[in-house]
Amino acid sequence: MIIVRNLSKTYPPDTRVLQRISFQADEGELIALLGASGSGKTTFFKCLMLKEKWDEGQYIYDGKDITSINGWEKLMLRKQWAFLEEKPSLNGKKTALKNVLSALLFKKSWLRFLTNTVSEDDHLEAMDYLDKVGLLEKAHEPVDKLSGGEKQRVAICKAMIKGAKVIYADEPVSGLDPEAASRIMEDLQMIARKNKLVIFCSLHQVELAEKFGSRIWGLSEGRLTVDIAGRRLTQREKQLIF
Numbered sequence: 578m579i580i581v582r583n584l585s586k587t588y589p590p591d592t593r594v595l596q597r598i599s600f601q602a603d604e605g606e607l608i609a610l611l612g613a614s615g616s617g618k619t620t621f622f623k624c625l626m627l628k629e630k631w632d633e634g635q636y637i638y639d640g641k642d643i644t645s646i647n648g649w650e651k652l653m654l655r656k657q658w659a660f661l662e663e664k665p666s667l668n669g670k671k672t673a674l675k676n677v678l679s680a681l682l683f684k685k686s687w688l689r690f691l692t693n694t695v696s697e698d699d700h701l702e703a704m705d706y707l708d709k710v711g712l713l714e715k716a717h718e719p720v721d722k723l724s725g726g727e728k729q730r731v732a733i734c735k736a737m738i739k740g741a742k743v744i745y746a747d748e749p750v751s752g753l754d755p756e757a758a759s760r761i762m763e764d765l766q767m768i769a770r771k772n773k774l775v776i777f778c779s780l781h782q783v784e785l786a787e788k789f790g791s792r793i794w795g796l797s798e799g800r801l802t803v804d805i806a807g808r809r810l811t812q813r814e815k816q817l818i819f
C-alpha cells in the first residue's frame with residue numbers, strides 16, 4: 578500500500594534528519610517506530626503525511642506515484658490519513674459523544690456540520706463507534722473529565738469515522754500508565770487488523786513495540802536500522818536503535 582524509496586530530508590542549513598529511508602508497508606499492519614529522542618520520528622511522519630518537503634526519494638501510495646503531486650491532490654489524499662497526537666486536540670467542554678458526532682457530521686456534509694443537524698441515525702452511529710473503543714459508558718462525560726487514555730480513544734474514534742486508511746500516531750501513549758498504554762496499543766492493533774488500515778505508531782517503550790507491533794522499525798540518526806516482524810528484539814537490534 579505504501580512504498581518509499583530513498584527518502585532523505587535536511588532541515589536548512591544542514592541538519593540531515595532522514596537518510597535514504599526505504600520501506601514497504603501493507604494494510605493491516607501496526608508498525609511500531611522506535612527511536613531515541615531526536616532520531617527523526619516526528620519528521621519522518623510529517624514527510625509521509627506530506628506536511629514537510631523532503632530533498633529526495635520516491636513515494637508510492639495505493640499504486641500511485643505521489644512524489645510530486647500538486648496542492649489539491651495533497652489535500653484530497655490527506656483526507657484518507659489521520660494524525661493522532663500525544664495530546665489529542667478535542668473540545669474539552671463537549672461530551673465524548675458530541676466530539677464524535679461533530680466528526681461524523683463533518684464527514685457527511687458541511688452544511689449539517691455548520692448547522693449541527695443530528696439525526697437519530699447519526700446518534701446511533703456515533704454510539705456504535707464509541708462502543709468499538711469501549712467508551713459507551715463515558716459517552717455523556719465532558720472530555721475534560723476523561724483520563725488521558727480515554728481521550729486518546731475518542732481521538733481514535735474520530736480517525737475511524739473520518740474513514741482514515743492510514744493513521745500516524747506520534748507517541749500516543751506517552752504519559753499514560755502502563756495499563757492505559759496497553760489498552761490503547763491493543764485498540765490500535767485491533768483497528769489496523771479489522772479495518773485493514775496501516776498504522777504507524779512511534780514509541781519509546783520497547784516492550785510495547787514488541788508486544789503489539791506487527792512490525793518493528795528502529796530509527797537511529799535518521800536511518801532505518803531495524804525492520805523486522807514484531808517479536809522480541811535481540812540485544813544487538815536494541816543497540817542498533819538506541
Ligand SMILES: Nc1ncnc2c1ncn2[C@@H]1O[C@H](COP(=O)(O)OP(=O)(O)OP(=O)(O)O)[C@@H](O)[C@H]1O
Pocket residue numbers: 588589592594612613614615616617618619620621
Ligand atoms: N523545523 C525544524 N527545523 C530545524 N530542525 C528541526 C526541525 N524540526 C526538527 N528538527 C531537528 O530534527 C531532528 C529530529 O527531530 P524530530 O522531532 O523528528 O525527532 P523525534 O525522534 O521525533 O524526537 P522526540 O522523540 O524527542 O519527539 C532534531 O535534531 C531536531 O532538532
